[in-house]
Amino acid sequence: MKRVETTERPQWRDYAESVGFHFHTFDGEPYWDETAYYQFTLQQIEEDLEEPTETLHEMAMDLVSEIVRDAEKLHQLAIPEMFWNHIYNSWTNGDPHLYGRMDLVYNGTGPAKLLELNYDTPTSLFETGFFQWVWLEEKIRRGELPEAADQFNSLQDKLEEAFSTLSLPQPFYFSSVSGHIEDKGTVDYLLDIARQAGMDARYIAIEDIGEQDGQFVDLDGYPITGLFKLYPWEFMVQEAFGKAVRTSNTLWLEPSWKMLLSNKGILPLLWQKYPEHPNLLPAFFEDSSEPLRNGWVRKPLFSREGANVELITESGEKVQAAGPYDDGRYIRQALCPLPKFRDAYRNADCYTMIGSWVVGDSAAGIAIREDNTLITKDSSRFLPHIILD
Amino acid sequence: MKRSKKVALMLMVPTTTMMLASCGEDPAEAVVFSSPEECASMVTQVAAEQCYADFKAAQVLHPQVAPKYVNKSECENDFGAGQCEPAPQQHASGSFFMPLMMGYMAGQMFNRQGGAAPAQQPQQQERPVGTSGAVAGTAANPRNGVRAQPLYKSRDDRGTFRTANNTPVARQTGPVMVRPSQVQPRAGQFAQRGGFGAQAAARNSYGG
Numbered sequence: 001m002k003r004v005e006t007t008e009r010p011q012w013r014d015y016a017e018s019v020g021f022h023f024h025t026f027d028g029e030p031y032w033d034e035t036a037y038y039q040f041t042l043q044q045i046e047e048d049l050e051e052p053t054e055t056l057h058e059m060a061m062d063l064v065s066e067i068v069r070d071a072e073k074l075h076q077l078a079i080p081e082m083f084w085n086h087i088y089n090s091w092t093n094g095d096p097h098l099y100g101r102m103d104l105v106y107n108g109t110g111p112a113k114l115l116e117l118n119y120d121t122p123t124s125l126f127e128t129g130f131f132q133w134v135w136l137e138e139k140i141r142r143g144e145l146p147e148a149a150d151q152f153n154s155l156q157d158k159l160e161e162a163f164s165t166l167s168l169p170q171p172f173y174f175s176s177v178s179g180h181i182e183d184k185g186t187v188d189y190l191l192d193i194a195r196q197a198g199m200d201a202r203y204i205a206i207e208d209i210g211e212q213d214g215q216f217v218d219l220d221g222y223p224i225t226g227l228f229k230l231y232p233w234e235f236m237v238q239e240a241f242g243k244a245v246r247t248s249n250t251l252w253l254e255p256s257w258k259m260l261l262s263n264k265g266i267l268p269l270l271w272q273k274y275p276e277h278p279n280l281l282p283a284f285f286e287d288s289s290e291p292l293r294n295g296w297v298r299k300p301l302f303s304r305e306g307a308n309v310e311l312i313t314e315s316g317e318k319v320q321a322a323g324p325y326d327d328g329r330y331i332r333q334a335l336c337p338l339p340k341f342r343d344a345y346r347n348a349d350c351y352t353m354i355g356s357w358v359v360g361d362s363a364a365g366i367a368i369r370e371d372n373t374l375i376t377k378d379s380s381r382f383l384p385h386i387i388l389d
Numbered sequence: 390m391k392r393s394k395k396v397a398l399m400l401m402v403p404t405t406t407m408m409l410a411s412c413g414e415d416p417a418e419a420v421v422f423s424s425p426e427e428c429a430s431m432v433t434q435v436a437a438e439q440c441y442a443d444f445k446a447a448q449v450l451h452p453q454v455a456p457k458y459v460n461k462s463e464c465e466n467d468f469g470a471g472q473c474e475p476a477p478q479q480h481a482s483g484s485f486f487m488p489l490m491m492g493y494m495a496g497q498m499f500n501r502q503g504g505a506a507p508a509q510q511p512q513q514q515e516r517p518v519g520t521s522g523a524v525a526g527t528a529a530n531p532r533n534g535v536r537a538q539p540l541y542k543s544r545d546d547r548g549t550f551r552t553a554n555n556t557p558v559a560r561q562t563g564p565v566m567v568r569p570s571q572v573q574p575r576a577g578q579f580a581q582r583g584g585f586g587a588q589a590a591a592r593n594s595y596g597g
Contacts, residue, residue: 133392153391192401210582239587
């Protein structure tokens with residue numbers, strides 16, 4: 001695994017805009033960054049990332065079937081009791097799941113370590129599945145990368161296959177928060193792939209969803225039989241329509257049992273079930289106000305994009321990210337610092353995290369994020385990667 | 390190879406062809422009947438089953454789309470004495486009232502192509518219905534864009550069949566020409582909205 005500086009494709013910004021990737025630059029700061037790429041060997045990809053991703057996924061899925069039957073664990077995960085039944089049914093009925101992303105620490109050697117599961121509302125999908133794929137094709141065509149260069153990225157193929165085989169109800173709706181261009185970009189991409197797979201796929205803003213007699217309805221008042229929602233389950237169950245989730249016939253993507261996995265509490269539960277597993281970090285539910293020790297991280301049960309994460313390095317340096325998730329419980333996880341690379345273009349150090357995608361139950365590619373700090377956030381840059389031996 | 394064989398975008402890339410579908414709208418043929426028996430008496434055995442399926446679909450839609458009134462007298466004021474019934478929806482002090490269904494309309498049924506909507510029609514045009522049960526499969530699929538739906542007659546114009554949105558469609562039973570978008574039933578009157586999304590406003594971070 002190495003970081004290689006490279007030249008940007010001329011006009012890539014125009015191209016990005018033309019395919020709806022409007023958030024390539026955010027608040028004047030680069031989000032998509034092709035001044036460098038990461039290079040892996042095929043062995044690193046297959047043995048250190050692909051295989052462990054599927055192993056970790058299986059471990060997590062095994063744990064779900066235990067948690068849905070275990071009141072103590074459901075309490076530990078702060079799942080509202082009125083939804084236990086829905087979650088249990090959604091799991092035992094085998095409600096389908098589409099995708100997830102797990103965040104890993106990996107520096108090119110040794111086992112990758114699981115930081116967390118983003119199994120409910122993962123984003124950076126379009127950047128991974130489409131934009132970095134096109135980047136590689138163009139770099140090869142321009143002669144800037146060898147023909148033999150490949151990429152761990154079967155995301156779009158696997159998503160299209162999933163939409164063709166899941167037999168989802170139709171019309172099937174895709175939903176996100178209105179006015180949020182990044183989320184809309186992710187949902188547009190999924191909707192596009194679903195249409196290519198032959199589905200009757202439509203968009204509705206999450207705020208426009210209606211509720212009538214315990215059923216969710218579209219803007220014309222027709223029942224929404226299937227809904228992909230890029231909106232966290234833990235918010236939905238607290239909001240005005242939460243109750244109707246229990247009476248509605250809507251098939252949800254992701255299903256409600258994903259609430260258990262997108263929860264940081266899954267990390268201590270995984271550690272309890274698989275202690276000393278090479279791809280796991282020690283993790284515990286926070287049960288006291290004992291001060292955070294060196295070499296530990298503190299994360300809220302529900303938090304996204306690094307928000308409200310706080311850590312202390314082995315040498316005692318404190319790093320934290322502000323955020324809106326300061327109203328719940330926390331877990332503590334042993335710190336495994338992200339590997340540090342040198343960004344010569346910016347003349348600065350950067351810390352690199354690997355997001356590893358799962359579609360259905362298969363590993364489907366990786367997304368690389370770089371930040372100037374040890375905590376990866378929504379503002380962290382996205383860099384492409386290649387496989388080349 | 391560890392990457393997708395191809396990546397393509399269908400909708401995210403702007404094209405001129407996508408825009409054509411919504412320009413102009415051809416009138417479509419539909420049929421109006423006062424009862425399924427009347428319909429069945431006019432068609433072959435096979436099509437007769439369609440009569441009952443269409444009627445049933447219209448009946449299912451009736452309580453969803455019919456205009457609602459807070460009390461019976463207001464309803465009868467518009468639809469005539471004895472022409473109103475309680476609606477299933479409740480308000481604080483009792484039931485809503487709605488006019489009786491006086492007939493129904495369905496897409497033209499004599500060319501038996503049925504509800505096969507063109508597979509890749511870009512914009513809606515046709516609207517497969519999400520209602521549950523037997524109706525969803527057959528009758529509820531709109532033929533040539535006209536969905537099976539209930540019809541009403543107002544007090545001051547007893548001769549005219551009207552849709553739930555008060556669009557006049559026929560003065561007698563039988564075939565009619567309609568613009569599908571004008572006779573698209575809308576069932577949203579009683580839906581509450583805005584019950585999801587509150588925390589998105591309170592926090593500004595939710596993807597991941």
